[in-house]
Amino acid sequence: MKIRSDILRTYQSIHTWTGITTGLLLFIAFFAGALTMFKSPITQWAVPENHVLPAISPGQYDALVQQATAQFETASNGFTLHFAPHQSLMHHSPMTWYEQGGGRGLSIDNHLRQASFNEEGELVSVANQQNVLGDLIDQLHRTAGIPGKADHEDIGVLVLGVASALYFIALVSGVIFLLPTLVKSFFSLRQKKGANRFWLDTHNLIGITSLPFHLLIAWTVVVFAFHDMLYGGLSLIYGDEPMFERNGGSKQVYSVAELPPVERYFEAVRDMADGYDIVSLSFADLTTPRARLSIEVAGDGKLQRTAETDIIAMHPFTLDVTYSTLSIPENGAFGPLVKSFFALHFGNFANDTGRWIYFLLGMMGAILFYTGNLLWLEKRRQKQAKQSSSVTIMAKLTIGVCLGSVLGVATSILASKWLYLVGVDINPGYINVYYGVFIVSLGFAFWQGAAKSAIALQALIAATCLGVPLTTLIMWWTESEIQWQIASSTLMVDVFALIFAWVFYSLMKKTYHRAYYGGRESIWYVGQRDDAHQAASGHSEWVNK
Amino acid sequence: MARLSAEEKIQPHWWTKSLAGAVLGLTFAFAVVGIFAWYGPGGIQAPNKVQFNMWMISPVWLLILSFSFLFRTGMRAVLVLSAANLIAWATFLLLRYSL
Numbered sequence: 001m002k003i004r005s006d007i008l009r010t011y012q013s014i015h016t017w018t019g020i021t022t023g024l025l026l027f028i029a030f031f032a033g034a035l036t037m038f039k040s041p042i043t044q045w046a047v048p049e050n051h052v053l054p055a056i057s058p059g060q061y062d063a064l065v066q067q068a069t070a071q072f073e074t075a076s077n078g079f080t081l082h083f084a085p086h087q088s089l090m091h092h093s094p095m096t097w098y099e100q101g102g103g104r105g106l107s108i109d110n111h112l113r114q115a116s117f118n119e120e121g122e123l124v125s126v127a128n129q130q131n132v133l134g135d136l137i138d139q140l141h142r143t144a145g146i147p148g149k150a151d152h153e154d155i156g157v158l159v160l161g162v163a164s165a166l167y168f169i170a171l172v173s174g175v176i177f178l179l180p181t182l183v184k185s186f187f188s189l190r191q192k193k194g195a196n197r198f199w200l201d202t203h204n205l206i207g208i209t210s211l212p213f214h215l216l217i218a219w220t221v222v223v224f225a226f227h228d229m230l231y232g233g234l235s236l237i238y239g240d241e242p243m244f245e246r247n248g249g250s251k252q253v254y255s256v257a258e259l260p261p262v263e264r265y266f267e268a269v270r271d272m273a274d275g276y277d278i279v280s281l282s283f284a285d286l287t288t289p290r291a292r293l294s295i296e297v298a299g300d301g302k303l304q305r306t307a308e309t310d311i312i313a314m315h316p317f318t319l320d321v322t323y324s325t326l327s328i329p330e331n332g333a334f335g336p337l338v339k340s341f342f343a344l345h346f347g348n349f350a351n352d353t354g355r356w357i358y359f360l361l362g363m364m365g366a367i368l369f370y371t372g373n374l375l376w377l378e379k380r381r382q383k384q385a386k387q388s389s390s391v392t393i394m395a396k397l398t399i400g401v402c403l404g405s406v407l408g409v410a411t412s413i414l415a416s417k418w419l420y421l422v423g424v425d426i427n428p429g430y431i432n433v434y435y436g437v438f439i440v441s442l443g444f445a446f447w448q449g450a451a452k453s454a455i456a457l458q459a460l461i462a463a464t465c466l467g468v469p470l471t472t473l474i475m476w477w478t479e480s481e482i483q484w485q486i487a488s489s490t491l492m493v494d495v496f497a498l499i500f501a502w503v504f505y506s507l508m509k510k511t512y513h514r515a516y517y518g519g520r521e522s523i524w525y526v527g528q529r530d531d532a533h534q535a536a537s538g539h540s541e542w543v544n545k
Numbered sequence: 546m547a548r549l550s551a552e553e554k555i556q557p558h559w560w561t562k563s564l565a566g567a568v569l570g571l572t573f574a575f576a577v578v579g580i581f582a583w584y585g586p587g588g589i590q591a592p593n594k595v596q597f598n599m600w601m602i603s604p605v606w607l608l609i610l611s612f613s614f615l616f617r618t619g620m621r622a623v624l625v626l627s628a629a630n631l632i633a634w635a636t637f638l639l640l641r642y643s644l
Binding site: 231245334 | 549554555557575578579582586590592593594595597598599600602604608610611612614
């Protein structure tokens with residue numbers, strides 16, 4: 001396809017600028033986002049076995065509610081019931097409530113009380129700090145680790161919203177200036193033509209093959225970040241027309257003893273939504289006129305509104321439905337349409353197959369941004385040993401930020417079980433470990449330079465990832481006071497840590513070769529080693545042309 | 546393709562084009578979505594349509610912003626997008642207050 005050269009040049013500049021300003025943020029968001037596809041197994045992996053009480057049969061829930069609310073003042077206002085089979089995957093006991101904290105949003109200091117029956121049918125309960133490892137990874141995904149709040153919105157979310165608008169432009173401009181050569185070099189992955197060409201082919205191949213995914217992500221993130229402002233603008237267009245229905249509902253005050261049996265909720269959900277399982281029932285403000293029940297339902301292979309479920313809100317005593325995200329006639333044609341936008345961001349519509357595909361797309365996205373930065377560096381570097389400061393600073397940032405955040409997450413996961421054993425507050429522990437490792441990695445990259453720190457950080461990531469399954473093994477073998485759940489989903493976490501260890505070890509070896517035996521003009525060149533004769537023996541693919 | 550003279554080629558004018566695309570593109574997107582909201586399928590009261598409308602603003606806006614750099618000059622971007630706004634908003638207001 002022929003396109004005027006001035007258009008190509010214009011869009012090449014746009015692609016460069018939008019890409020280089022957002023690449024690092026988007027790398028973190030995509031890498032962490034890929035992990036959030038498995039945030040339940042990761043959290044399950046981290047929660048000590050004795051923090052989760054045994055499952056009970058469906059018929060026992062009514063007795064559990066009555067006994068627990070009678071015994072615990074804090075439960076009588078609101079609690080959540082978790083049902084099999086989702087309950088064990090979501091690492092919950094049959095009944096939970098907050099003794100401290102709770103409410104909307106992520107809190108690292110929620111104290112959760114959990115209740116169930118033991119084998120003798122007696123009420124048992126434990127209280128502990130709720131482990132939010134998966135939610136913290138989700139937070140990293142949504143904010144790129146930028147802390148702080150403006151009003152009620154995370155600053156990081158707003159920053160990523162702006163970055164996503166630029167990323168949308170980067171996608172459009174990337175496609176435009178790729179069009180002339182697209183047909184010729186689409187599926188070529190030229191490894192022998194120098195590292196630069198290899199990075200470029202990888203970057204283009206990933207960008208084009210996952211373009212619909214990327215356009216969708218860019219769009220949804222802009223909406224997630226700025227929906228309040230967009231609704232604000234829309235309110236001018238709506239004028240006096242109300243934008244949202246208000247459902248009044250009953251204002252009568254009931255007592256917990258008047259709650260209908262749990263079976264009634266199951267019947268109500270069966271009537272509304274065929275093919276859905278109840279994941280949980282969350283009761284709130286039960287003793288006030290604002291009594292609410294929020295039901296999480298999971299559908300096999302259905303487009304769902306939240307990351308893993310759909311929601312039905314009803315009055316807990318009258319069972320009047322006030323709101324639902326189901327694709328039912330009441331929600332019209334637009335409800336399901338809007339829901340599909342959410343579902344396509346969350347990747348929740350094809351069970352585990354879908355999650356794996358989204359995991360891969362997310363990781364490929366991270367590679368897209370990483371290679372984008374490498375290409376920028378290769379293009380700007382001088383054909384000489386001494387480089388301009390913009391190139392060296394960007395190289396250090398790329399290594400420090402990208403590898404630093406990967407190492408931070410890996411270290412937090414590795415530290416998890418040891419933090420429990422030492423008795424550290426678990427959630428603040430995760431946060432301190434992540435930011436500590438991230439900042440030290442960044443500092444290390446600036447101190448030692450991009451080439452050396454890339455080798456060291458990749459080696460550390462490999463070692464840390466290897467430590468994750470080793471920890472599981474050690475804890476399983478030794479008689480420590482805390483034991484952890486071992487299930488196929490938690491073993492998956494260990495297996496994947498092992499795969500990551502191997503990947504980063506291989507990358508580290510390649511980086512090492514390039515640093516010591518590669519082209520002297522490369523920004524990744526460190527110096528000649530004494531055993532330099534190896535340089536002649538076939539590592540020429542890493543020599544930059 | 547004939548060779549273009551320097552004036553015929555796209556001028557950079559980054560700031561004017563970016564601002565025109567960002568601001569006028571957004572106001573245009575609101576007008577288009579406004580017309581859709583009131584007079585598109587289902588009318589203003591269709592259930593959950595307000596959410597769909599909110600979702601549609603950003604893709605219209607971002608596409609206009611992305612292609613604003615195709616204008617030959619920044620001034621042209623401002624003029625064309627202003628005219629588009631004028632037409633879209635006039636249509637919206639006419640429909641809204643004369644029907």
